Amino acid sequence: MKVVIIGGGVAGLSLGLLLNKQNIEVVINEKMTEFHTRGHAFLMHLDGWSILEELSEGKNIPLPGIEIGEFNFNKSNGEPVKRQKLNLWRCIRRKDLIAFLNQLVPEGLIKTGRIFSHFIYENGKAVAAQFSNGEVEYGDIFIGADGSNSAVREAILGPVEFTKVEVKEVVGLCKNEALASKLPNVFTKFQSDTRGISFGMIPVSASDFVWFMQYNSLEADCSDKSTPEQLKAFCDFQLSDFPPIVNELLTTNDYSTSYIWNTRDFGLLPKFHEGNVVLIGDAAHLALPFTSAGTTNAILDAKALTEVLLKIGNSELAFEQYYASRKDEISKHIYLGRELKELFMHPEKIDGDKMVVPLISKKESDDKGDKPLKVQYFTDPICSTCWVVQPMLRRLKLEYGEYFDIDYRMGGLLPSWTDYQRGPITQPSDVASHWEEVCMIHGIPLDGDIWLEDPLPSSYPPSIAFKAAQMQDGDLAILFLRRIKEMLFLEKKNIVDLNYLENAAFEVGLDSAKFIKDYETKAQEAFRNDLILAQNMEVGVFPTLIFTNQDNKTIIAKGYQEYEYFEDIIHQLIPNAQKRSLNTDPVFLFSCFSTMTNKEFSFLSDKSVEDTEKTLDDLYERGYIDKFESKNGIIWKSKLADY
The missing domain is CATH 3.30.9.30 (D-Amino Acid Oxidase; Chain A, domain 2)
Incomplete structure (x- = not known):
């Protein structure tokens, strides 16, 4: 099979390299004799640049550009609207990327100075590409990678209707x-x-x-x-x-x-091919630049097309599958670009709270839809028992997550130290000794010295902060709650301090500008509503988990409980519940959870204390995880989790 690629930009070069790597005969035809630098630079997601790294593997040619870790969106007067962490984005100069790709191209793969004219057909099938300089290239499959003004696209599908340049x-x-x-x-x-x-x-x-x-x-x-x-x-x-x-x-x-x-775009094409000619990149689809998706999509096209050509012998069937695999994502980008353009042209419609940041990539949850069990979880950021039940809740989610969702509620453990008394605890120093005792009993790290060195006056500020996070994104709010607990229990940071709370929000991917705004306004009322609900439901112990099935049968679990107790509740409320087989592979577990203590890893992987220590040390040495060492134990941070 010989593949003739028309267009030697990022799309054409990437596809040519991918096919050549599979020992498929390729010729790349570029109209320019020298590569121009127009299109100074672009943003590319890991989905795209990881493919480029695969191409350069073993060749000692570094990928150009730098990673971009933060997005700051402001009004024209400088007032912050959004501040958000970016995961896995890179800014690359176009000329640097073209130079990078050209270094990887074997000699003779590219033919320059070839402006596409038309296809030569035999029996209704393209057999050669004719160029305006009189040269002809014969092949079996032809790829149009010649950009938004694609002559190949017009030759096989006719003209497209571009949107007006506004x-x-x-x-x-x-x-x-x-x-x-x-x-x-x-x-x-x-x-x-x-x-x-x-x-x-x-x-x-x-x-x-x-x-x-x-x-x-x-x-x-x-x-x-x-x-x-x-x-x-x-x-x-x-x-x-x-x-x-x-x-x-x-x-x-x-x-x-x-x-x-x-800037302009055109609607999603009904197909990307005609016969044995197919389109990729901007030739196949064009979105407005507000989405910063063009270059990443071109490389993803190249990868998807390579995979189907290797898997399916019939080119037309392969092209149909390629279209099916790409059309939904492409359509989303086209319409997102148009939505952002509309907001841009009519700024009076912009609500900072709802402003879309197209660079934020978030994986879709596999656990969507109604579930037969609802769980209300009353907790508090400074509750030590809520911290030590984390291993059980994580395992419960892995094994029975298809049956339940958790509704997180703040219970208000410590309004202030005035007249506060829960059992023997009446002052901060009592908490210090209590935490040290909890650490010894449960084997999960807590450092009680925070209560001697910089005691928290109340648990209300971090509770309000959680509600601010929850208003923005329920999944990220859970990561936020985990992060501020780590700050408190291991790092001895006083999480009443708004600077720590804002940093935690940013770290987990929340919009920290919106977080601060909500913390100071709407989250206060949301927290009060949680307190009222806790009072109405007579919640006085933390944690309290209220399990309710579809028949409104309810079972309440209060305080620390063993894992089997939670399993028993699920089986009482859903008699036919089957737990998933637990994947104990360390890499899988650290892909699910961004941080774990020794106790959590041991409990989730069913390993002994000795085997846990050996495995975690090995993962650390191999660069899979980092660690933070506190007085009473280590917390391990995954380099694999993408939140």
């Missing part, structure tokens, strides 16, 4: 070491809330930034043929009311290398 981008690349040191790995964006204009800046190296100014061309415009001086004047005028940092960056920009990009 938003344009001025794009540039400049060196500014001072700003790069202040904003390493941070994607910063400012957007007006009164008109359609925004400015974004992303570091692409330790000293360079790619920047863009998006603007509503129906409100103001600049000619594509403007001189560098005219382009600079246009940008300066449009951005005159933006924060000083914008001007600080642009003073180092060379406008002779900047350009205006007319």
Whole structure:
């Protein structure tokens, strides 16, 4: 089988390398004799750049660009709207990526100066590509990777209907070491809330930034043929009311290398192929740049197409499966781009709380839908017993998670120390000794010294913080609760401090700007509602778990209980419940849970204390996990969990 690829950009080069690696004969045909640098840089998700790393494996050619770990979204006056952690995104200069791919291409694989003209057909099947310079390339399969204005697409499917250009981008690349040191790995964006204009800046190296100014061309415009001086004047005028940092960056920009990009898209095609000719990348689908998905999608296309060609002998069936595997994701990006464009052009519709951050990648849960069992869990961030039942709750989720969802409620364990008395505990020093005792009994680390060195006056602030997290994302709120418990129980951090709470929110992927806003407003009322509910249900012990089945039969578990007790409740309420086989593989467990103590790992993996220590030390030495050592034990942090 010989594959003829038309287009030597990122899509065409990636596909050619993937096919060549499988010993498939490939020819890449590129119209340019030299690769241009237009399209200064782009963001790419791990889904894309992990494929590139596979291609360079064993060749000692490092992937260019730097990882971007944070997204800051602000109003044009500098007021924060969103601050969110980014997982697994990378900013790469286009010329650096093309150079990287070209280093991997075997000699003779690329033929340049070939502008596609038409296909030569025999018996209704394309047998060769004809180029305008008179050259012809014969093959069995033909791939159109020739970009958004694809001549191959038009040849096989006819013209597409592009959307009208309403938003344009001025794009540039400049060196500014001072700003790069202040904003390493941070994607910063400012957007007006009164008109359609925004400015974004992303570091692409330790000293360079790619920047863009998006603007509503129906409100103001600049000619594509403007001189560098005219382009600079246009940008300066449009951005005159933006924060000083914008001007600080642009003073180092060379406008002779900047350009205006007319953004547009077209709807999802009914198919990506005709006969033995198929499309990938922008030739197959085009989304507006608000989604930052174009380059990643091109590489994912190349990978998906390679896989089906290897698996399915019939090319048309392979192309149909390729389309089926990609169309839903592509459609989402097209419509998300249009949604974001609408918000951009009509800023009066923007609600900061609902602003979409398209770069946040979150895996869909496998446990969706109604479940036969509801569990209300009354807990508190400073409750030591709630901490030591974590191994049981985690195992319960792994083995019986298909049967129940947990509704987390805050119980209000410590309003203040005034007249507080629960058993023998009347003052902070009593908690210190109690925690040390709990640690000895249950073998799970707690450091009671926090209550001697920097005692918490109340558990209400971290409880309110949990409600703020919960308002934003239920799954991330559970990670947030886990994180602030680790801060308190092991790191001796006073989680009444809003700085610690904000940092924890950011660490787990919440929008920390929204978190602070909700903490100071709506979360207060949500916490009060939890307290009222706890009082009405006569909850006085933590943890309290209330299990209710579909027949409204209820069983209440209070305080510390052994795992078998929870299993028995589930079987009483769902007699036919079957537990999943527990996967005890360490890598799997650390993919499920971002952190684990020795006790948790031992309980989930059914290993002895000695085997647990040996396994965790081995994982640490191999670079799978990190560790934090507290006075009374270690917590291990996964490098595998992607939340």
